[in-house]
Amino acid sequence: MAHSESKETQNLRHRAPRSSAGGETDVDPIRRRIMQRVRQRDTLPELAVRRFLHQKRYRFRLHVDGLPGSPDIVLKKYRTVIFVHGCFWHRHQGCRRTTTPKTRHQFWQAKFSANVKRDAISNESLEALGWRVIVVWECQTTTVLGLTQSLKSLLEFQTKPQS
Numbered sequence: 831m832a833h834s835e836s837k838e839t840q841n842l843r844h845r846a847p848r849s850s851a852g853g854e855t856d857v858d859p860i861r862r863r864i865m866q867r868v869r870q871r872d873t874l875p876e877l878a879v880r881r882f883l884h885q886k887r888y889r890f891r892l893h894v895d896g897l898p899g900s901p902d903i904v905l906k907k908y909r910t911v912i913f914v915h916g917c918f919w920h921r922h923q924g925c926r927r928t929t930t931p932k933t934r935h936q937f938w939q940a941k942f943s944a945n946v947k948r949d950a951i952s953n954e955s956l957e958a959l960g961w962r963v964i965v966v967w968e969c970q971t972t973t974v975l976g977l978t979q980s981l982k983s984l985l986e987f988q989t990k991p992q993s
């Protein structure tokens with residue numbers, strides 16, 4: 831990672847929500863290219879969560895499009911879905927990565943509130959369908975402790991006796 835990159839560019843590296851494609855005609859070409867590049871699957875935070883779950887011998891599916899919000903990880907056996915959210919794009923509250931670009935304030939605010947709203951709707955729809963929804967924030971994926979804490983409800987579920 832080049833040290834000359836701005837904080838904003840570093841944040842843009844993380845994936846934007848997939849469903850926000852389109853409607854971005856007012857984005858300048860360079861920013862658009864950056865955004866397209868980062869809007870990809872298999873981000874580092876996602877890989878960290880998958881590796882962690884593998885080590886715990888969980889079986890899961892990825893990017894299930896048939897479910898609201900296309901969750902990143904689906905553990906059918908545990909009726910649990912996991913979203914791995916970038917702190918910047920999904921506005922992790924109180925997180926130092928949740929910065930707001932200085933320029934084009936309204937553009938970003940609109941984008942952020944649309945993301946947050948979409949997340950809330952996905953969450954509600956999934957819960958209505960009987961899924962447990964876990965959000966793992968990007969900043970929690972850098973340590974085993976962070977992963978363990980964010981996935982606590984899943985890990986505890988596993989240790990419960992089967993009835």
Ligand SMILES: [Zn+2]
Nearest residue numbers: 917922925969
């Ligand atoms: Zn965060």
